Amino acid sequence: MTDPAQFRRTDRSLPIALLRARETVMGPIREMLAQSGISEQKWRVLRVLDERGPTEQKVIADEACLLLPSLTRMMQAMEAEGLVSRAASEEDRRRTIVTITDAGRALIAQHAAESNAILARLETRYGARRLDQLFQLLDDLRHLDLDQ
Amino acid sequence: MTDPAQFRRTDRSLPIALLRARETVMGPIREMLAQSGISEQKWRVLRVLDERGPTEQKVIADEACLLLPSLTRMMQAMEAEGLVSRAASEEDRRRTIVTITDAGRALIAQHAAESNAILARLETRYGARRLDQLFQLLDDLRHLDLDQ
DNA sequence: CGATTAAACTTAACATGTAAACCAAAGGGA
DNA sequence: TCCCTTTGGTTTACATGTTAAGTTTAATCG
Numbered sequence: 001m002t003d004p005a006q007f008r009r010t011d012r013s014l015p016i017a018l019l020r021a022r023e024t025v026m027g028p029i030r031e032m033l034a035q036s037g038i039s040e041q042k043w044r045v046l047r048v049l050d051e052r053g054p055t056e057q058k059v060i061a062d063e064a065c066l067l068l069p070s071l072t073r074m075m076q077a078m079e080a081e082g083l084v085s086r087a088a089s090e091e092d093r094r095r096t097i098v099t100i101t102d103a104g105r106a107l108i109a110q111h112a113a114e115s116n117a118i119l120a121r122l123e124t125r126y127g128a129r130r131l132d133q134l135f136q137l138l139d140d141l142r143h144l145d146l147d148q
Numbered sequence: 149m150t151d152p153a154q155f156r157r158t159d160r161s162l163p164i165a166l167l168r169a170r171e172t173v174m175g176p177i178r179e180m181l182a183q184s185g186i187s188e189q190k191w192r193v194l195r196v197l198d199e200r201g202p203t204e205q206k207v208i209a210d211e212a213c214l215l216l217p218s219l220t221r222m223m224q225a226m227e228a229e230g231l232v233s234r235a236a237s238e239e240d241r242r243r244t245i246v247t248i249t250d251a252g253r254a255l256i257a258q259h260a261a262e263s264n265a266i267l268a269r270l271e272t273r274y275g276a277r278r279l280d281q282l283f284q285l286l287d288d289l290r291h292l293d294l295d296q
Numbered sequence: 297c298g299a300t301t302a303a304a305c306t307t308a309a310c311a312t313g314t315a316a317a318c319c320a321a322a323g324g325g326a
Numbered sequence: 327t328c329c330c331t332t333t334g335g336t337t338t339a340c341a342t343g344t345t346a347a348g349t350t351t352a353a354t355c356g
Binding site: 019025064130140 | 169173177212273278286288290
Binding site for chain 3: 178216
């Protein structure tokens with residue numbers, strides 16, 4: 001076995017801890033969405049579009065934490081499913097503007113109550129104050145640049 | 149647009165915040181491992197095996213936060229690459245015991261220094277105390293059950 | 297002891313993650 | 327105006343995530 005002291009505590013732990021925490025939060029959400037045959041990722045995209053209105057794909061990718069190739073595929077699928085519509089931008093012909101449809105909004109409305117119930121349990125059991133702390137710590141971590 | 153008030157603050161934010169924080173930490177690690185043509189997931193598996201010695205796949209999956217189908221494929225690839233060896237357990241013929249090879253240990257040793265450098269920057273810039281807080285908060289979150 | 301259930305994988309099928317190559321439109325500088 | 331670079335998207339290829347179904351071996355129950 002390699003000398004255990006050669007690695008720092010955070011090496012293996014932090015990425016795993018983030019994955020596990022994510023699983024706790026998203027597990028119940030995924031179960032809920034599975035009833036509508038929609039993925040966690042598509043749900044994120046719909047939520048972004050609902051909040052922001054018509055949005056170009058680059059911005060959707062940033063907001064929903066997706067890479068453009070993944071988004072491209074999902075957009076094609078979601079357009080076929082009637083959840084969104086797409087059109088080239090007039091000002092900049094490179095950009096594609098995506099808009100949520102009524103069907104997309106209906107899907108969101110359909111799950112709003114249960115989504116809130118799940119997250120209400122989170123706030124109650126975890127505590128609003130600790131949730132604030134966690135958000136702050138995660139946001140600070142995000143803005144680090146560890147490349148050099 | 150759907151009434152923004154219909155959703156709680158945490159709904160869209162928390163999963164994204166976890167994804168982004170993960171990206172900050174794993175981005176540099178992924179770049180490093182890409183030089184050896186190894187994925188973040190295989191790195192996690194090697195680290196688990198190096199720490200624990202010969203381990204059954206179920207335990208590896210739990211420790212490395214992977215599902216068994218993913219692990220099965222990776223094990224077949226990693227065995228072919230000569231990073232691990234596998235054998236059926238004597239006591240329980242259902243179990244497969246995986247052992248890291250010298251080549252696997254060599255790969256770990258090869259990246260130990262840079263891995264530590266990246267994570268030393270994390271501890272320095274983020275702060276050991278905040279890192280402790282973050283670990284604690286993530287671990288508490290992990291143990292919630294939001295299903296009911 | 298036999299039948300049933302559970303556990304540890306494995307396989308298959310499809311969606312998403314990821315990197316690299318490509319394309320067309322926009323910007324910038326000589 | 328003509329490069330040249332950048333940007334937003336797409337495509338391709340392969341790895342991994344995820345669910346469901348199947349297989350073999352253990353454990354449990356009657």
